[in-house]
Amino acid sequence: MNQFIVFGLQHLDYIVSEYQxxxxxxxxxxxxxxxxxxxxxSVVDEPLGKEETIACHTRLGGVLKNYQRLAA
Numbered sequence: 451m452n453q454f455i456v457f458g459l460q461h462l463d464y465i466v467s468e469y470q471x472x473x474x475x476x477x478x479x480x481x482x483x484x485x486x487x488x489x490x491x492s493v494v495d496e497p498l499g500k501e502e503t504i505a506c507h508t509r510l511g512g513v514l515k516n517y518q519r520l521a522a
Contacts, residue, residue, distance in 0.1 A: 453513050468509050476507070476516040 456462045474487045498504070503520050 454510075465510065469514065472509050472514045472516070
């Protein structure tokens with residue numbers, strides 16, 4: 451949260467809600483075998499094939515990032 455200048459209560463609510471969504475739905479947690487607390491998570495642990503790619507999903511202007519395999 452040190453990355454932001456907050457311009458009001460509504461802006462702060464948006465930042466906190468985006469971080470909360472990231473924390474529960476996208477961030478891997480070691481206690482849960484590096485899966486998020488809620489949401490869906492791919493169970494594929496194999497190396498990438500030649501045709502597969504990785505997509506970077508950003509939130510809050512790129513401060514929060516998570517990476518995901520794209521379906522072939």
